Structures are given as structure tokens and as C-alpha cells.
Amino acid sequence: MSWIDIPAGSPFTPDNLPLGVFRHGDEEPRVGAAIGDQIIDLAPVASAQMLDGAQLFAEPTLNAFLALGRPAWRATRSWLLELVRNANDRDTVEPHLIPQSAVTMLLPFEVADYVDFYASEQHATNLGRLFRPDSEPLLPNWKHLPVGYHGRAGTIVASGTDIVRPSGQRKPPDAAVPVFGPSQRLDIEVELGYVVGTPSTLGKPVSVDDFEDHVYGVVLVNDWSARDLQAWEYVPLGPFLGKSFATSISPWVVSLDALAASAVPLPTQDPPVLPYLAGSALVNYDITFEVYLNGHLVSSPPYRDIYWSPAQMLAHMTVNGATLRTGDLYASGTISGPEKTQRGSFIELTWAGREPLVVAGKEHTFLEDGDQVTITAWAQSPDGTRLGLGEVTGRILPA
Incomplete structure (x- = not known):
């Protein structure tokens, strides 16, 4: 369940929330989460909620986030699930929803080996x-x-x-x-x-x-x-x-x-x-x-x-x-x-x-x-x- 409208057949349901890196217009690349046909721009949302590590979502790759390890990954997933399920977060999140059709998706992480x-x-x-x-x-x-x-x-x-x-x-x-x-x-x-x-x-x-x-x-x-x-x-x-x-x-x-x-x-x-x-x-x-x-x-x-x-x-x-x-x-x-x-x-x-x-x-x-x-x-x-x-x-x- 989510307060965000999910088109029928979308691969990105509210329990999925994959992470990627996008560029919106001429803005700097940053991290987003996919839901339905939209992207949650995570950097401003995390900053507004004073989330620890919010600055990592302003990075041009996922590498800094990936390096945090499983406890941080699970905590971040729990936070994302709450964002899309709790209507009380709507006023914080909704201004930072971007249509996927309006962005360019980039390589999500810098490949080491x-x-x-x-x-x-x-x-x-x-x-x-x-x-x-x-x-x-x-x-x-x-x-x-x-x-x-x-x-x-x-x-x-x-x-x-x-x-x-x-x-x-x-x-x-x-x-x-x-x-x-x-x-x-x-x-x-x-x-x-x-x-x-x-x-x-x-x-x-x-x-x-x-x-x-x-x-x-x-x-x-x-x-x-x-x-x-x-x-x-x-x-x-x-x-x-x-x-x-x-x-x-x-x-x-x-x-x-x-x-x-x-x-x-x-x-x-x-x-x-x-x-x-x-x-x-x-x-x-x-x-x-x-x-x-x-x-x-x-x-x-x-x-x-x-x-x-x-x-x-x-x-x-x-x-x-x-x-x-x-x-x-x-x-x-x-x-x-x-x-x-x-x-x-x-x-x-x-x-x-x-x-x-x-x-x-x-x-x-x-x-x-x-x-x-x-x-x-x-x-x-x-x-x-x-x-x-x-x-x-x-x-x-x-x-």
C-alpha cells in the first residue's frame, strides 16, 4: 500500500524501491528511488528529515552508500518503506517526486572489478x-x-x-x-x-x-x-x-x-x-x-x-x-x-x-x-x- 499512485503493471511497486542515479535537466547527478513511473529525489527528502548520511544521496554514484554495509542498507530500506506507506510523509516527499520520463538514468555505481x-x-x-x-x-x-x-x-x-x-x-x-x-x-x-x-x-x-x-x-x-x-x-x-x-x-x-x-x-x-x-x-x-x-x-x-x-x-x-x-x-x-x-x-x-x-x-x-x-x-x-x-x-x- 502507498499514498503514491502506482500505474498498473509497473515493475516498481512500493515494496521494491530500487536505487539508481539520475540526472534531471542540467542538474548534478544524484541518487533516487524508483516507485511506479516516478523517482523519489532522496537528497532533499533525507535532508528535510535530518537523516544520518543524507549527503550520500547527493553523490553521483551509489558507492558511498554501498560501502556503509548491511545495517545501514536495512535502515535505509525501512526509512524508504515508511516514506511511501505513511501518508504523514506526503508533504515532505511529494514535492520531490520526478517523472522517470523527465530524467536521464546513469550508471548506478562506479564499477571496481x-x-x-x-x-x-x-x-x-x-x-x-x-x-x-x-x-x-x-x-x-x-x-x-x-x-x-x-x-x-x-x-x-x-x-x-x-x-x-x-x-x-x-x-x-x-x-x-x-x-x-x-x-x-x-x-x-x-x-x-x-x-x-x-x-x-x-x-x-x-x-x-x-x-x-x-x-x-x-x-x-x-x-x-x-x-x-x-x-x-x-x-x-x-x-x-x-x-x-x-x-x-x-x-x-x-x-x-x-x-x-x-x-x-x-x-x-x-x-x-x-x-x-x-x-x-x-x-x-x-x-x-x-x-x-x-x-x-x-x-x-x-x-x-x-x-x-x-x-x-x-x-x-x-x-x-x-x-x-x-x-x-x-x-x-x-x-x-x-x-x-x-x-x-x-x-x-x-x-x-x-x-x-x-x-x-x-x-x-x-x-x-x-x-x-x-x-x-x-x-x-x-x-x-x-x-x-x-x-x-x-x-x-x-x-
């Missing part, structure tokens, strides 16, 4: 069948540890940023030597990203039980991929230029507390994991994604059955003593379900281009110049309540 995992068994199996048809689809290590790689923080961009088609080396199957030029197999990867707030100490691993002490919330991720560049370069050291040219994230960070009602137990892992990856309360989230190509729905990947939990990814990322920093982002890797309509990349949806999608009467394999991809998602609780995660979108420009 970026790690991309490979946590969906269905996706890893599909790619294994495509790349190694005469071998087992999963490599021997896959069910023993969350496979991942260290990405490029500097090329993470806000939703709405145009993506220039990358160029690089690629080796066509019938060519004796590689050629240089624009990628011909440009793709998407539907992912869920986890935003780190509280840092850790060098040399001290973070356990699975401490996940919620370090991670504030989630964003939607589209990790654009140049499959032909990737295929030529990735052996023996893994992804590089085929993945590092751009990764888009959604502008609103949804807190773990808001997501809590959609938590589901982690599916059984077989074989059993090593002790540092084991826990009695490991969860995923019941989230459904939707992928739109030029406005047409082409896929609906489910997150709830992903093999590795976010707590296990965090534990593995730090088990060697590597630090967490405020603003670190780590992502799930491509999310795919068992059905063809649940695949989270075009290489899977079109089976490496051999089975084109027909969208609005036209065949599609990989992305063409001018194509626009929008990814949305919502989390669902057992009572059927939906909580939206917003959207991440990008349009392909020619090289």
Missing part, C-alpha cells in the same frame, strides 16, 4: 554440444567449481548506451589464416549481476554464509559477445576481446531484502561440493527474464534452477584470498532453461545460426546493425506477487 561466471548448467551444456559435439558437453571441472573469468570493468555501460559492433581477428572455417574485421556473429548474454557493497580483506576468503553481508543487490546484465572473435582467441586462456568491448547493466539496483520473498532453495548438486562451497541455506531467486529483439519477445529464460548459487560464486571468487571492493560486480553468466524458448543467447536460440529465428516475418541469426535488444525480468514470490527488476537495453551501431 567485474567477474563473469558460467553458472547455468543448461547453457554450458548447450555450448558444449555446439563446440565439442564428439565429447561430453560439460568439462570435468564444471560441477566442482563455479567457472568464471575476470572481465573488463571499464567497458560496463548504462542501459540505453549504443553498442558499436566490435572488430577483431576471426578465422572463418574455410580459411587458412585469420582475417581482421567487424564481428559477423554478434550476440547477447542474458545474466543477473550481483553488486558488492562491503569490501573484504586481502588474504581472507568470504564464506558462503557471509554473502548477504557483502552483496547489496542485483542488476540485469547483457554481456554482449562477439562469438567469432571469441572462438578464435579463447584457447588456451579464455574470453578476451570477444567479450570485453561492452557489457550493459540496468539502471536500478534491486536490494537483496526486496528479493528475499522470491528466494528458492538451491537445486541438489551432484557430486557434492567441497566444504568451502557447501552451506545449509543456499538459495537462488525465482526470476523470469524476457528478451525482446526489436520489440518482439524471443525468449524467456528462468533463473531459479541455475546450478551455482550467488553465495557460492562469491565464495569461490575470494577463496584464494582475493579481495572484494565496493562497486565490484559479478554476473551469473548466460541464463538458459531446458526449452528452446528459454535460451539466453542467440547462439543457442539459432543453434549457431543453423536454425534461424523468424521475427516479424524475417529470419534472424546473430545481431545485425540497427537491431535493438531489451531484457526485462521480474521476481516472483510464492503468493504470486511480482517484483520487477526493470530493463536493460542497447542498440547495435555499425563498426
